[in-house]
Amino acid sequence: MKYLQERLTPLLKGWVEKGPAGCACTIVRNGELMYQESFGYLDLEKKTKLQPDTIYRIYSMTKVVTCVAALMLYERGLFLLNDPLEDYLPEFKNPMVYRYNEFGVRSTSPATASIRIKDLFTMSSGLTYGGDSTETERLTRIVMENAAKTMDIRALSKALATNPLAFDPGTHWKYGTSHDVLAALIEVLSGETFGEFLSKEIFEPLGMTDTSFHISEDKRERLCKMYDRTEDGVLTPNINMDVPYQPGCNYESGGGGLLSTVGDYSRFAQALARGGELDGVQILSRKTVQLMATNHLGPQQIKDYNWPQQKGYGYGLGVRVMTDPADGGINGSLGEFGWAGLAGSWVLIDPKEQLTVVYMQQMLPSLEPYIHPRMRAVIYGSIE
CATH class of the missing domain: 3.40.710.10 (DD-peptidase/beta-lactamase superfamily)
Structure with missing residues (x-):
């Protein structure tokens, strides 16, 4: 060089x-x-x-660490990428989606498919960050405003699951809270807090x-x-x-x-x-x-x-x-x-x-x- x-x-x-x-x-x-x-x-x-x-x-460089941690559990056979998320995080069963007609009128109806675990990795889940562009973003902003003060990552996942998604899972790409939910999945599968898992499996060994x-x-x-x-x-x-x-x-x-x-x-x-x-x-x-x-x-x-x-x-x-x-x-x-x-x-x-x-x-x-x-x-x- x-x-x-x-x-x-x-x-x-x-x-x-x-x-x-x-x-x-x-x-x-x-x-x-x-x-x-x-x-x-x-x-x-x-x-x-x-x-x-x-x-x-x-x-957001944390996201790379989170995805590596989740893939370590994938390599142990604890989930498959195409598995429905609701099989592991039941709060995501029967997700709803906000839809807008040609006049911009909003309605809510069931998602055409479950969120797959892969959709969390690839930001195609329908989850967003907080913002003002859509109703999903507005509701997410309300959840995230006090998340750090009042929630752990498992509670955040449950709160996010109450909001309708921005689109049907797997149909679009939107940067958002997908990897926070992936951290909650890691906690459920590992039986440890997210931080404990990262320390034991990645930080200390490296x-x-x-x-x-x-x-x-x-x-x-x-x-x-x-x-x-x-x-x-x-x-x-x-x-x-x-x-x-x-x-x-x-x-x-x-x-x-x-x-x-x-x-x-x-x-x-x-x-x-x-x-x-x-x-x-x-x-x-x-x-x-x-x-x-x-x-x-x-x-x-x-x-x-x-x-x-x-x-x-x-x-x-x-x-x-x-x-x-x-x-x-x-x-x-x-x-x-x-x-x-x-x-x-x-x-x-x-x-x-x-x-x-x-x-x-x-x-x-x-x-x-x-x-x-x-x-x-x-x-x-x-x-x-």
Whole structure:
């Protein structure tokens, strides 16, 4: 990776000058550390610099961990992907769907099919995030507003199941709370809390010592501060979203709840790039990782999955999957997969090149459509 240092370092430094207060990036190829740098500040006001052990809110990069955990149970024969969800979470029996006629008049009627467990992985369940575009989004917003303060993940699943779905399961793609419900499924199948299962089956075996749902007192000073960015680049601290991370909170979101470090998440990513194994620890089989990193969306769902930064990608079991480099203008590999987090964190996993990239920052909005594709272009442009 001949030009990596001279091309990537100025790019990251430039972002810190006009974007996030700080950012960090670790790149590993063929088991060798190729790049490990951090720039800027953990705390801009105190001028505390980022460190290798700085802890970040990884938000939706949690989804990749959740899907791996669920696939571990799949490999043990505890469910099949096409099983009806209601066989395991009975609250989802007989789901209802909101429908709109040509005049926009809303009605409710039974879903044409059960939610399959696969629909949770692929965001085709009809569950949404909170918002204002549809009645499902509005009701979901009401549920989610107090979820972190009052619910555990099993209670959240039951609350979400009372809302009619946005569409018939399996017919569309919509980003939403599907992976939170998948976490509830993991609890039911494993007999453990979601956090306990992740710690025992993934974090401890892989040596991910700083990855968790809550921040302990002895690690609090290592937690990177979150910032809101105005359009002209002014950063102000954001402390409004940290309720779930406090000790004593029972909320363990499978969709976005984890804290981690660049080093910890890099170990997780390397295991997936190597076919599910790292340093003698096998978390998934090679064949199951391949299934995870295969596009599972049909033509209509691909149309729904139209985020600009995902052009050239399909969607697998909880991850973007590169399917068309020409369409996306991407100099990477077919089958590269990964995901990103709300505040700008990002993982790239490329089994063909044995390449993993983990990038961290803490800023809203994250500028993801600008930052991540440029990093990818530079990194692949440095491969000899």
